[in-house]
Amino acid sequence: MSQQRTLIIGGASGIGYSVAQLLTSRGDAIVLAGRNTQKLQQAAKQLSEKSSIDTLTLDIANEQELRDLAKTLGPVDNIVVTAGSQAPGGPLSSVDLSAAKQAFETKFWGSLAIAQHLGGLLKPGGTLTFTSGFLARRTVAGTIVKTAMNAALESAVKILAKELSPLRVNAVSPGLTDTEAYSAMAPEARQQMLEKAAAALPAQRWGRAEDVANGYLFVIDNPFVTGSVIDIEGGALIN
DSSP states (O other): OOOOOOOOOOOOOSHHHHHHHHHTTTEEEEEEEEEHHHHHHHHHHHHTTTOOOEEEOOOOOOOHHHHHHHHOOOOEEEEEEOOOOOOOOOOOOGOOOOHHHHHHHHHHHHHHHHHHHHHEEEEEEEOOOOOGGGGGGGTTTOHHHHHHHHHHHHHHHHHHHHHHHEEEEEEEEEEEESSSSGSSSSSHHHHHHHHHHHSTTTTSSOEHHHHHHHHHHHHHHHHEEEEEEOSSTTTTOOO
């Protein structure tokens, strides 16, 4: 496969960074985008030995920034969106609706804004891959915001795959994955949480960023995949 150019939004850490590692390992050019300039620069430095890396500071909840980027970025083969939001948990009776709306503003509406403003940069045969989450189709009390937000995004993927055809639009849906998202936890508590989750899963292990990252490469490389949600969750949805 010839060298491709991929924009990874949320690529400075976690799953997005692992996607960048896989793509650079085969010589693809990468544009890392996110809100934290320092983390982007650190990630680019770590990756730059193997490939061409550019960085740009971007907040997907800021639609004007996406409009501006559409004028300057140039053509890309793939757009991968792993940028997310911190959705409030708990029963609806206690949910901070302002925080819930902000979570939707970033992850759901931000993702749609990317499709609207940056989809035109994708080359023929290009791919746009979003990130949802297994709670989109798993009924767990206290997760109404995450469930609704991810379910909405997965539904949008189906529509966008038709509207943007022949571009290919998909989503990767991870389960519990050990990433920087849990860095605020005490190490012992984090390990106990992961071990408990692994014991309850058919796969008998917790997710790692590189496990999930392989799903993005699958949809990028397989020209017969569009409108799909790729579940990488250790069997959580069959429990």
